[in-house]
Amino acid sequence: MGRERKKRWLYVLLVMLPCVIGSVWILLWQDEQQQQQLLEETKLFANIHKNDLDRFLTETTVRLETLAIVVSKHIATLKKEEINDILQQMQKQDVRFQRISFVSESTNATMRLAKLTKQTIIDSNRIPTIITPIINEQTNETVGFFVAELRTEYMKHRMKIVYPNASFRLYDEHGAVLLATNKLQASQQTVSVHLNQVPWTIEANVPHVNMKQKIQASLPYILSLIVIIHIIWLFIQYSLLKRQTIVERMETEAQKLELIGTLAASTAHEIRNPLAGIKGFIQLLSEKHKDNESQLYFSVIQNEITRINDIVNEFLILGKPTAQKLEMCDLNHIVQSIHPMIESQAHFHNVIYSFQRADVPLPIRCSKDHLKQVVLNLAKNAIEAMPHGGELTISLEKQGNFGILHVKDTGSGIPKHVSDKLFQPFVTSKQTGTGLGLVVCKRIIDMHEGTIDIHSIEKKGTTITVRFPLGG
Numbered sequence: 001m002g003r004e005r006k007k008r009w010l011y012v013l014l015v016m017l018p019c020v021i022g023s024v025w026i027l028l029w030q031d032e033q034q035q036q037q038l039l040e041e042t043k044l045f046a047n048i049h050k051n052d053l054d055r056f057l058t059e060t061t062v063r064l065e066t067l068a069i070v071v072s073k074h075i076a077t078l079k080k081e082e083i084n085d086i087l088q089q090m091q092k093q094d095v096r097f098q099r100i101s102f103v104s105e106s107t108n109a110t111m112r113l114a115k116l117t118k119q120t121i122i123d124s125n126r127i128p129t130i131i132t133p134i135i136n137e138q139t140n141e142t143v144g145f146f147v148a149e150l151r152t153e154y155m156k157h158r159m160k161i162v163y164p165n166a167s168f169r170l171y172d173e174h175g176a177v178l179l180a181t182n183k184l185q186a187s188q189q190t191v192s193v194h195l196n197q198v199p200w201t202i203e204a205n206v207p208h209v210n211m212k213q214k215i216q217a218s219l220p221y222i223l224s225l226i227v228i229i230h231i232i233w234l235f236i237q238y239s240l241l242k243r244q245t246i247v248e249r250m251e252t253e254a255q256k257l258e259l260i261g262t263l264a265a266s267t268a269h270e271i272r273n274p275l276a277g278i279k280g281f282i283q284l285l286s287e288k289h290k291d292n293e294s295q296l297y298f299s300v301i302q303n304e305i306t307r308i309n310d311i312v313n314e315f316l317i318l319g320k321p322t323a324q325k326l327e328m329c330d331l332n333h334i335v336q337s338i339h340p341m342i343e344s345q346a347h348f349h350n351v352i353y354s355f356q357r358a359d360v361p362l363p364i365r366c367s368k369d370h371l372k373q374v375v376l377n378l379a380k381n382a383i384e385a386m387p388h389g390g391e392l393t394i395s396l397e398k399q400g401n402f403g404i405l406h407v408k409d410t411g412s413g414i415p416k417h418v419s420d421k422l423f424q425p426f427v428t429s430k431q432t433g434t435g436l437g438l439v440v441c442k443r444i445i446d447m448h449e450g451t452i453d454i455h456s457i458e459k460k461g462t463t464i465t466v467r468f469p470l471g472g
Helices: 002-073 080-093 109-117 152-162 211-288 292-318 331-337 339-350 367-382 437-447
Strands: 097-103 122-123 129-135 142-150 168-171 176-180 190-194 201-205 327-330 351-356 363-366 390-399 402-407 451-457 461-469
Touching: 002 080, 002 129, 002 142, 002 152, 002 168, 002 190, 002 201, 002 211, 002 402, 080 097, 109 122, 109 129, 109 142, 129 461, 152 176, 176 292, 176 461, 211 292, 327 331, 327 367, 331 339, 331 367, 331 402, 339 351, 339 367, 339 390, 363 367, 363 461, 367 402, 367 437, 367 461, 437 451
Parallel strands: 351 390
Antiparallel strands: 097 142, 122 129, 129 142, 168 176, 168 201, 190 201, 327 363, 390 402, 402 461, 451 461
């Protein structure tokens, strides 16, 4: 129950919370990105409208000025009614003009300014108006004015065609609104551009990104985030499950060894006592019956009794070890002391054996008998892995604060189906083995705070590396 509750809390902290925080961040990020995109689009269209209005004013002004030049050449022969007929005809043909009229005298300040400067002036009072003076070529005097009111609806229609959803306002130099396409929200972001022909300003509203647009734009990123976080969660779950499996397996192995140790401790003495009696009587019988056949039988019985006693000793080590007196010993001397035994076994099995001492002393705090048993077991396994001969090398060296023992052979190697279970009791690839040798070795090495590592390649050989911490 507690494990499930812990798992739910981990899911909330490692999956749900990051998903929520990430989704909110993506929404805010998308809002900022889209708002920036709309701002750039609005600036672009505002400049398009600015260029269009500049061109519009330039074209209408040039047309009036051209007409003024033509009329000025015939001003002496043209009557006012004829000029008005020309202007009406022009008004019908050009939809940009709302009304065009001819005025012979200046009636306001703008006309007086046009008369003085002899230049076309655009007046923005209520309705955009172009005032073009008519100059007599002979006398160079102003003889009249063309006053043309521009059609603001036409200008608004052109702006809506380009960007129908945007809100635009056209302001004159006094801040008065000349035209507006849509309702302009003062609270929203705006963009302003200035016309070149006249001191007018176009103000454009930057549209606001609604929630639906933000969600649509953010949805692919949010889904990707959720998928990635769940993949990470599954990987974490797998790692935790794998770790839990390893822990459970180690606990099972420990329980198995504890069970074996309990069994060994309770039965070892009971087994040893009758074995001692049997061994004594066999010795007496072997002295009484001297014939070769009887001696052969007695020898087999003695060997089997010794084998049973060795197995009992291994069980005792697997279980709770008896208290051993630890002393400082040189690992070089320990291996050197059993060198003749290993050499004779190697020679008997047609194996070339070599031993390499370390260049420096390797003092370790240990039980000499136990370490001798480790080296003998490893050497015995290596020799048995080379039934047709080979090379066995035992070497010692110092690495930092550790003494290193290498046992290398050129035997058949360890099969894959066995390599993962080497340190489990009763697991062996030999037909006559008990499967306790390596387990006993590891138990002794653990007792001395050391480590053992086995690297094996089938049909090429095995290298065993044992590390012991050096003493003071």
